Amino acid sequence: MHGGGMNLPLVVGRCPALFRAGCARGAHRFRRGPADQDAPTATRWLCSPEPPTAWCRRRLSVGGEPVRVRFAPSPTGFLHLGGLRTALYNFIFAKKYGGRFILRMEDTDQTRLVPGAADAIEDMLEWAGIPPDESPRRGGDHGPYLQSQRLALYADAAQKLVEGGMAYHCFCSSQRLELLKKEALRSGETPRYDNRCRHLRPEQVAEKLARGAAHAIRFKLQPGVKPYEDLVFGWNRHEVADVEGDPVIVKGDGFPTYHLANVVDDHHMGVSHVLRGTEWLISTSKHLLLYHALGWEPPTFGHLPLLLNKDGSKLSKRQGDIFIQSFRQRGALPEALLDVVTHCGSGFSSNRVGRKLEQLIAEFNESKITTHSALLDLEKLPEFNRIHLLRRIEDPESCFHLENELRGYITQTYGARIQEEDVLESAYIQRVLHLRKGHFSYLCELVSPLYSYLWVRPAVPHKQLEELTPEADAVTSQAIQLMEGHGKELTTEGLNSELKALAKKMKSTKYSTVMKLLRLALSGQQVAQIRPSHPIQHCPLLLPGKFGMVALWHNTNYLLDPLLMLCY
């Protein structure tokens, strides 16, 4: 199975034989070769012909050079869950190894910039609890952190490459490039630049530059790419010159392309580990050629699996519904979103919900990151959010913030309809939060029509109550007396037996009708709201179903008002 190696076009992955034999990182010095001619769909695994070289092999520099990782989004849209996942892994990696987490904005594609996106991305990282140590907003020793402000560095690097004969000016028009592309497609080949301008004589180049001819700069791809060890994918080598034309590194507008800019920035910013999405795996050999040509030591690379939509497509900035801020607006908590992006596997020994960031950092293990991408599962978000809301309610400081947020929702939703100002008081709101915790997934549920009785008196027509029983007035006035008599000392258990006794005294009203009547009068609800799927032992003052509202109103000193209404 492991034969001798030669120039193979694509090298990705681990040797299944070794992997099965227990080598976790897969195939040291093995690479995937082309499929056999007679078995085109099979994969042959071949020995790597050359041992990996030291410069492409730098390991985690714990205790040595500081770990510096960067999250480098393009502000061509807002942060989405896939980006959040990659940012989180960078953050965790930095914190685990005592390093620094850098945010760099890759804003060189000026045509696609979205106003406000750069700021919004940084806002969302902060909101998610994974703030960068260095960033456009925070600054740092290796700034500026916006690529558009680092153009001189790219120009220097490009000039160095041109002067060293490793890059050249390309004067090909867009029409010619388009034609090349069309011809390739017509003959069933992969389009690639034919490297024509590589062969221009120096005087031809000088003449064109002198008359101001439009041009780009292309990097000369050299054969003989060296293998490198990816933290996730193991040994890799992509003989890029065999399949691609020389890539543009500086565009006609003077801005660098991703390939040059990220190499130059990672070098000047002292980035030790590049952890980015797998879509860049194929480009890494190209980047290593650039490092080599510039005489720089490359960082260690780790390509992270992508988050995919259910249809298998990559999450994209063009999908508004997966933006972090839209989840935030809908009431999702950052901890719940972190659960969503870590729950789909990879990087942790186990898949647990409800971990705090410190636990994620402690449990992170980069050797557990898998190579396969993960499908985004948003169905679990409400449940994750419920768990984290419950935790926040139990923490006094977080509960105080929730209280304020909920007060905002109440005034926004009910405004002038609020008759009793007490419902806005801290004690009352906190009480509601504690009584209902574990029963709602989003804070705004507490101001939904289902819960309106908590904030405004229900307007239940007397006639509707009488439809339940002709003894409606008698039942309600006796219930009032009962509550007045006991005051705050009435427990739910006590109330339960008292109401049973009350029902017995009635001529034609069963106990169940008494409860229905009170529920309707107090809440405006025909049916009990407590979700049977959730245990209610956390809510000692709320009995399942029928007693819920009575106990709540009573114990919040809000007691008899709603019942009194019935008397008029």
Ligand SMILES: Nc1ncnc2c1ncn2[C@@H]1O[C@H](COP(=O)(O)OP(=O)(O)OP(=O)(O)O)[C@@H](O)[C@H]1O
């Ligand atoms: N779906 C995804 N899952 C995991 N990581 C992702 C995903 N999409 C992007 N990333 C990573 O997030 C980082 C920032 O990406 P970027 O801002 O370019 O987002 P993008 O969605 O890829 O952009 P675009 O939609 O413009 O292609 C990169 O390292 C990228 O690999």
